[in-house]
Amino acid sequence: MSRQKSKDTGIEMALRRALHAAGLRYRVHRRPAKGVRREADIVFGPTRVAVFVDGCFWHGCPEHVTWPRRNAEFWRAKIEGNRARDRDTDARLAESGWLSLRVWEHESPDEAAVRIAEVVAERRAGRDPVSPRSGQAAPWQSP
Numbered sequence: 439m440s441r442q443k444s445k446d447t448g449i450e451m452a453l454r455r456a457l458h459a460a461g462l463r464y465r466v467h468r469r470p471a472k473g474v475r476r477e478a479d480i481v482f483g484p485t486r487v488a489v490f491v492d493g494c495f496w497h498g499c500p501e502h503v504t505w506p507r508r509n510a511e512f513w514r515a516k517i518e519g520n521r522a523r524d525r526d527t528d529a530r531l532a533e534s535g536w537l538s539l540r541v542w543e544h545e546s547p548d549e550a551a552v553r554i555a556e557v558v559a560e561r562r563a564g565r566d567p568v569s570p571r572s573g574q575a576a577p578w579q580s581p
Contacts, residue, residue: 449543450479450491456551462558464489471534476527478538482552485537486560489525489554493543496520502544537561 445467457480468481470488478488494502498517504511528538539557542551578580 447491447493447543449541449545449547452493452547453489453541453550453552453554454480456547457554460551460555462555470536470538471531471577474527474530474534476530477522485558487554487558487561488531488536488538489541490524490538491541491543492524497524497542499542499544501542 454464454466462482465481465483467477467479469476470478470481470483470486474532479491480489481487482489492499495504497516498521503517505517524540528540531538539553539554
């Protein structure tokens with residue numbers, strides 16, 4: 439497991455290419471807000487949008503989560519801990535005025551890029567998109 443890439447994964451690179459082709463400019467692997475010791479995969483600073491690309495196994499994708507049989511307690515605790523950290527990150531960023539978007543690794547990079555571009559455009563125009571944390575998780579966020 440130590441050989442699993444955590445940065446510049448295939449889906450992340452494809453998403454970045456699609457966003458760049460759409461004319462969006464961003465920073466990669468940055469801490470969006472001071473005091474939040476978590477790094478976003480893609481950051482749109484002026485609009486305060488942080489994008490996280492989550493792996494289906496590591497973040498417990500509702501569609502593709504698998505629970506290993508070997509060392510099951512360890513892996514369940516690990517994945518549930520990752521989910522809890524994701525929720526905490528989203529809450530901390532929201533408190534700082536940031537919007538965090540989550541993209542699953544199984545999603546189409548082009549479709550995710552369109553969704554992200556829409557949110558960034560809305561925030562640039564001064565319209566705050568409906569907060570996906572207002573009771574229900576949006577499709578691009580962890581439950």
